[in-house]
Amino acid sequence: MATATETISNLASSTATLRLRRQAEGENKPTDGPYRYAHLLPHFSADRYPLLEPFDHVDPGVRALALPSPRAFLDNATRVDELTPNLGTEVTGVNLAELDSSGRDQVALEVARRGLLVFRDQQDFIDRGPDFYREWGRHFGRLHIHPTSGHPAGYPEVHLVYRDANSTFNFEIDESITTTSWHSDVSYELQPPGLTTFFLLSSPDTGGDTLFTSQVSILRRLSPQFIAFLRTLKAVHSGIEQADFSRSGKRGATVRREPVEHVHPVVRRHPVTGEEALYVNRQFTRRIVGLKREESETILKFLFDHIDKSADNQARVKWRPNTVVLWDNRITAHTAIVDFKETGERRHGARITPQAERPIPALDGLDLSA
Numbered sequence: 001m002a003t004a005t006e007t008i009s010n011l012a013s014s015t016a017t018l019r020l021r022r023q024a025e026g027e028n029k030p031t032d033g034p035y036r037y038a039h040l041l042p043h044f045s046a047d048r049y050p051l052l053e054p055f056d057h058v059d060p061g062v063r064a065l066a067l068p069s070p071r072a073f074l075d076n077a078t079r080v081d082e083l084t085p086n087l088g089t090e091v092t093g094v095n096l097a098e099l100d101s102s103g104r105d106q107v108a109l110e111v112a113r114r115g116l117l118v119f120r121d122q123q124d125f126i127d128r129g130p131d132f133y134r135e136w137g138r139h140f141g142r143l144h145i146h147p148t149s150g151h152p153a154g155y156p157e158v159h160l161v162y163r164d165a166n167s168t169f170n171f172e173i174d175e176s177i178t179t180t181s182w183h184s185d186v187s188y189e190l191q192p193p194g195l196t197t198f199f200l201l202s203s204p205d206t207g208g209d210t211l212f213t214s215q216v217s218i219l220r221r222l223s224p225q226f227i228a229f230l231r232t233l234k235a236v237h238s239g240i241e242q243a244d245f246s247r248s249g250k251r252g253a254t255v256r257r258e259p260v261e262h263v264h265p266v267v268r269r270h271p272v273t274g275e276e277a278l279y280v281n282r283q284f285t286r287r288i289v290g291l292k293r294e295e296s297e298t299i300l301k302f303l304f305d306h307i308d309k310s311a312d313n314q315a316r317v318k319w320r321p322n323t324v325v326l327w328d329n330r331i332t333a334h335t336a337i338v339d340f341k342e343t344g345e346r347r348h349g350a351r352i353t354p355q356a357e358r359p360i361p362a363l364d365g366l367d368l369s370a
């Protein structure tokens with residue numbers, strides 16, 4: 001039986017081993033010397049951008065549907081593990097950065113089908129840097145430039161999340177009892193994002209996982225009668241509070257594009273798979289159009305609570321160095337988990353956010369004018 005001192009010393013050495021393994025895999029801690037991703041730290045420019053213009057989106061997943069082997073990009077994978085039956089696949093042995101145009105189309109289709117793909121060992125992808133991140137993202141749609149968040153200097157299309165002992169951008173902790181904040185990215189845009197790419201450049205030794213849920217499964221749990229009602233509804237999504245937060249002096253205090261609100265169907269149809277997904281989220285959906293205030297608040301609260309508590313629709317990504325995660329923002333929601341703030345460790349992530357089509361209602365002919 002180990003003495004308490006031995007147990008503590010074993011624990012210390014396993015922490016040291018973990019640190020060495022992470023360093024060998026490319027992790028760079030504040031104590032290791034100059035930060036290797038210093039050029040990708042958040043920069044809050046005073047630039048101003050005009051309102052976004054509508055554009056035609058052709059989903060790359062459509063092209064893969066016509067291929068004889070739409071999953072050929074997985075042929076050389078050494079492991080393919082489904083994280084849950086409904087959501088998420090983890091892939092090892094595929095170098096995303098080397099995929100040609102057809103391979104990228106196939107990835108788009110697979111992300112549309114599985115909601116979430118987790119690619120391990122993507123040092124090549126991460127090392128190629130921000131010009132490559134943009135080139136990668138443009139394959140999937142017009143790149144969104146975030147109105148308020150920080151980005152690497154000169155690369156406004158790269159949205160950053162950042163936290164360390166002294167600063168936090170995008171992980172502000174309010175007075176809530178939880179740090180989870182479920183959302184679908186920038187759902188207030190007229191054409192919100194589809195396939196989205198995210199990776200961590202620096203992560204805590206433990207904690208800071210990201211949680212995802214399938215909005216397709218979330219919808220399917222409801223009764224046919226209730227789903228039929230939801231299909232008739234549309235809701236307002238707003239970027240105003242996010243902009244006000246920045247205007248109040250927080251998160252870089254920059255608002256580079258005036259905030260917008262848009263009306264989207266409460267149930268949207270995926271343009272490639274035809275699957276229906278619930279499209280409301282606590283962070284940006286404000287009210288259901290046409291309902292009395294109490295009706296709207298009650299239904300939204302019910303749906304948000306359903307998203308929060310249905311662990312049986314969720315998948316959790318535990319980060320390791322050089323992991324690149326892709327999700328389809330049309331059919332999933334996600335939240336960061338900020339359970340590492342006491343350690344003061346650095347967590348630094350980058351997101352590439354191609355916009356997609358204006359959400360397609362489940363019901364043909366649903367009038368989307370407010």
Ligand SMILES: O=C(O)CCC(=O)C(=O)O
Pocket residue numbers: 161185198208209210334335336337349351
């Ligand atoms: O930091 C994370 O795990 C997720 C951040 C996030 O929500 C995003 O970048 O869209």
Ligand SMILES: [Fe+2]
Pocket residue numbers: 183184185334
């Ligand atoms: Fe997000």
